[in-house]
Each structure stands twice: as C-alpha cells, then as structure tokens.
Amino acid sequence: DFLVEDKELTKQRRDEAVKSSLFVYDFDRSGASIGHRIKESFSYARTELKQILSIELEPTLRSQKLGQLRDKFFDLLGSTEDSALFYQLVKNNFSSQIDINASVAVDRILEKGVVGNKRVLITQKGKGIIIRDIDTQQELKIDDIDRFYDLESALQYFNQTIEQLITDEYAADTFAITERFAKLIINPNITFNKRETELRKEEAKRSVKPIYFQVKKGEMIVREGEKINPTHLWKLETEAKLKIKSPILGTALSMTVMIGILLALSYIVLLRKSITFKGDSKSLIFISLTLLFMFLVVLLYNTVAEEVARGFYFFSVQTLLFALPISLGAILISIFLGLEVAIAFSLILSILASIAVEGRIEFFVYFLVGSLLAAYGVRNCRERLVLIKTGIRVGLLNIVMALSIQTLYGNPYAPEGAISFIAGFLGGALSGVIATGFLPLIEMIFGFTTDIKLLELSSLDQPILKELMVKAPGSYHHSVMVSNMVEATAESIHTNPLLAKVSAYYHDIGKINKPLYFVENQVKGDNRHEKLAPSMSSLILISHVKDGVELAKQHRLGKEIIDIIQQHQGTRIISYFYQKAKEQSQRPRSSGRVLKKGNNSLAASIPTLPGGALKGDGKKRESRSSPVKEEDFRYPGPKPQTKEAGLVLVADAVEAASRTLVNPTPARIQGMVQKIINNIFSDGQLDECELTLKDLNQIAKSFSKTLSGIFHSRIEYPEPIAKGETNKNRENGDSNNLPAPHEKNGSRENKNEVKEDLKRLGMS
Incomplete structure (x- = not known):
C-alpha cells in the first residue's frame, strides 16, 4: 500500500488559509513624541536666533551661523530639511503660536494613526488588520479600518484644528507657514509590512498538511485504453518515486569534497602566482557566489532541457x-578580478558543469573552450559593447565546437545538427547580453570599480569635476596635469593606467571646500595663511584629504578611487609650516598682540590647537608656545597600499614642485624629479605599496620626459620697435627671459644634486 497526495483538495484548503490571513501593519511609536520635538526645536531656535541677531556680524559669518542653526533645528525636529521653510520661520522669529498649535494638532492626528496608502487598507474592511508595535513587537487586531487617516485627510484635519485654535492676531502668513510646516512633519506612522504579511500567508499555507488517499496493494491504477486524469498521474508519479532509490547523501558529500579540493588548489596557485588576485574576503565571496550561481543554473537548465526533450521529439x-x-x-570574473582568476574559475566550473550533465567529457571541452575565449575577450573591457561582441565571438566558436561534437555522434547535417548550431550561437550571445545587465548590480553590491565605470568617471563633465574647475581652477589644472603624468607612466610599470588617470582627476576634490587656502588657487598677493598660526594652516591643508573622501563617497566614485584619495598624501609632513612653527617656537613672542574680533572667523572658531594655535576671539597669544610636534604636521595617512596610489602620490608632489622651477631646463627638471622621488622614498611613504626601485626609475624617466615636453622652450618673438626707440630694454619692458645672475653656479650645484639622486635610484 502507499499514500497519494490529493493535490486539488490540498491546494483548495491552502488557498482558504491564505485568504483568512490578516495583513500586518507596523506602528512607529516615535511619532508620538513629535509634539515634544516641535517644542524643543522651536525653543532652541528662538534662543539661538536671538543671540545671532543681538551681535553685529559680517554677512558671510551670519549666513554660516544661520546654516548651522538650520541643521540643528531640523536635526532636533527629526525631519528632512526645508531651507525655504526655515527662513520663513526665521523671518517669523519662530513664533510660539506655530509650535504650540502645531504640536497639539499633530498629536491628535498621530494618536489615531496615519497610513501612506489607504486604498490597500480599505480592501481589508470587514476583515480587520494586525497592528504591530515595531519597538515592543506587541500585536493588536483592529477591526475599525475607518479610524485611520491618510496624508490628505490628515492635513485637512490639521488645518481644521489650527482654525479652531487660532486667535485674532494670528496672521495669514503665519497660518501659511504653519500649514507648510505640517506637510513637513506629518508622516505615516502606520505602514504596511508586505514582507511580514507574505510570511504569515506562507506560514498559514504550510500549516495546512497535505491530504492523502490510500492506494492498496494490487489496486488497478489505470486500465488499458482508459483516459488518464490527474488522479491517475498522481498515483503513477508517487509509484515512480518509490521505485527510485538514489544515494543523495553520498553524492552530495562527494561533490562537496571535490569542489573543496578544486577551490583550495586554485586559491593556493593564484595567491602565489597571480599579480591581480589579492585573496581578500570580498573577492573570495564573489567567486564562491558566482560559482554556486552558475552551478545551480546548470542544474536547473539540465532539468528543464530534459522536460522539453520529452515534450518535443x-x-x-x-x-x-x-x-x-x-x-x-x-x-564576470574576468571583468572584476582579472584574466588569471577567470581561467582558474573556468576550469572548475567546466568540471562541475560536465558532471552535472552526466559526466560527458565532450561538454567539459565545450564549456571550457567557450569560457576561456569569453574571459580573454573581456580582459580589458572598457565599454559595454565589448560584452556583446565577445558573446557573439563565443557563439561563433560554439558553432564550430557543436559541429565537432555532432560529428562524433552522427550526421552533423541532419536537422538536429542545425538546431545545435543555432543553440550554440545563442548560448554565447546570451552570455554577453546577460553580463551587460549584471555589471551594474555587481558593482553596487560588491563595490567593484570596473574599467567601464572608470571611463564614465573620466569624463570631465562629471558634476564634481565641474565644481572643482569653478571653485578651485588651480587645483583642477593641477589634477589634469597629474592625470596626464600618471597615464603616461602607468603602462610601463604594469599597473592600471585608467584607474591611475581617473584617481588623479579626483585626488584633490577635497580642496573644493576651502580653495583659497591652497596656493594654486590664490590670487597673487592674497595669502590667507599669513594671518594664521602654522598649526592652523596645517590643519586646513590636512583636512582636504578627509573632505575629499567624504565627497567621493557622496558621489559614489568607488572604493578604489576613494582609497587613492585617502592615501595620495600618505603620512608626508607639511614641511613649510612645520619649519615655520619651529622657528616661531624658538623665538619669544610678544604677549601684547591681540587677534581682533572679526579678523579671522575660521581661527576663532577653533578653541585649542597644538603648537601655539589661536584660542578664540579677543584672546591674547601666550608668550611661550608648547613644543612643536612633528606628528601634528603630518597627514594622517594611510600610506599608499597599491601601485596606483603610490604613483599618484609621487606625481602629485612632482607636479606641484615643478611649478616652482625658474627657467626649467631638462636637466633641472630631471634633477627636481629625482630629488622629490628620493625624498618620498627616504621618508618611507612607498614602503607599503608594491612599487620597486625599477618602477621608480621608470617613473622618474617618464615624469622628466612629460614635464620637459610641458615646459619646452619657445622661440621668443621680437616686439615691433616703435619709431625712436632702441633695442635696449625699455623701462617697463619684459626682462623675464634674461637668466638669473646665479644661474651658472646654480647649474653646477643642480648637476651635483642630480648625480647624487641618480645614484640613489640606480640611474647613474
């Protein structure tokens, strides 16, 4: 005897259980405290606004203070910012009528409950819903659906309540502000929990056990010539399953051991021999998930293929x-992790896939050859069209492989052979098309930055680069110069030129916040650091790295670029301000000098700083400074961790130093480049990246060549001589082309320095 499930009756009972399951709505208790937050935020704003208006401030400083007040106000309120509403409230002096009446009205509304979409809720009328407190997880069944507001009816009730509460002196503009304020703070506090509702439906469905009927031994299942109905099929399927005895546990264990050995061997080989494979957890997770996904696709596809083959002869x-x-x-593996990893992946997947299709060796070769061509075709993929082209190439190769396999089994020119050719081409083409759709998803989930993404970011029309060009034109030009230098060099030291170039574009975006504190953006004669203590100046310069990282995260530039922005200064010392601070600490200071109020709002806003920094408005500087610490004048790091980061660090320093050269000749440029690289190397800034002395030698040559091309000499065109003038230098003439008096001696000293630097880097 055996039991057979009555699928129709079981399905009917389960559908009834699902229909009886109630919808679940989450209740947000934090909305109950909105009235208190309104009063607290308005009270704080009134106090702060009174202080701001009571003192005379410069417009920019007042605007800054109001901006800080705005941020704090909306933070206390716990809502999104509305600048227009904020300045209306400022104009209204944060009237107490608004917060008192608004808090009363809002409390009444939220007490009953506000839902975002009442149309879904109405469908449960007469059935009821479950309200679940998201904090305590307590649940309550509610039958009265009409008690809840939606956003539109909540705002109507709010206006009605305000009209009842207002007095005669309640101005029309104040009412308008209150109404706008209500739209900001009234949000749904009862939300439909679709996931929990579906889970409960599934739970209700599972709670209904299958209904069986018995088939006795010797009972006729179906007679010859009798029309087969669903009941006959259920009986036959159940009988067939009972006859099959598969060693599932043994098969699963064998497959697990085999996959584990393959993965372990591949990991060891790649870790020792591959240049691109780092063995980090993110890469391992991505490889494992991709392998698992593809193996499941093979299993599912094979099952579907068997069913289709049964139905179509x-x-x-x-x-x-x-x-x-x-x-x-x-x-996918080749694009994100490189060709070497993709080759190992292709071998493992081909073995597993061939086992899944009954261990057929010809399909192992078919899978492996197609995968290797695909991995090679996208190894330097920089546009999405390459994926489609590679898929087509794989499809054409599949046709050749299908022809070979069909020749082994019979006539390749039969109709089945033609279908095999079409199927092979579709298999390759589909791989490219599907990969195109997967790329953005994988980039978002795993944080990978592909060459395709880098090409998009390399466009100078990117908003952040446009902002850099407008606010900090000098830094923008410097970044473009650095990008040209690293792009020309990266290929020769076997690193990613596109990543280096794009990272160079963005490495100084942190200077957008305070552009005029960086020399390349300063107007001649206007140096803001003259009014600041060295420690203050160093803090401003150091902050551009942190600001750059934050901006990069906001614009989703990718982890690789963000890391290079964070590492592009390493732990280098700001030597100019460090030496200046040491000089100031060694000579006595006059205690009578006072920083006048309003002279420097930036310095006055920082109460204490190391190394003799300012202490606030109207305070005198102390006559003795605390000891100057070198670490206070160093960038926080970390040091460059990759070749690209090290290359950008060196290029950044070299390009900045090249601007100080007077009458730059190839010899002077080479000497300057060698000296900068030697200083960076001696300071240990390149200790944690993979740049070798051979790489530094190549970098020095490339940078010298690039800068020599930029600073190449030009023919001096003579100006037309006016009648009566001689060839002598006129009083207001241009004599910049004359060599400096000390040029000859300086050239000898420069040559000696160049030779010494060349020896240190192995270039003598």
Missing part, C-alpha cells in the same frame, strides 16, 4: 545543452 537534451550560457561566469 525533434529536441534532444544534448542539443539544448549547447544553448547553456556557461561563459557568463567567466565574463
């Missing part, structure tokens, strides 16, 4: 397997 499982997009995995 002109299709065989072998024919349909040619359409399997197996090279998809190799494409």
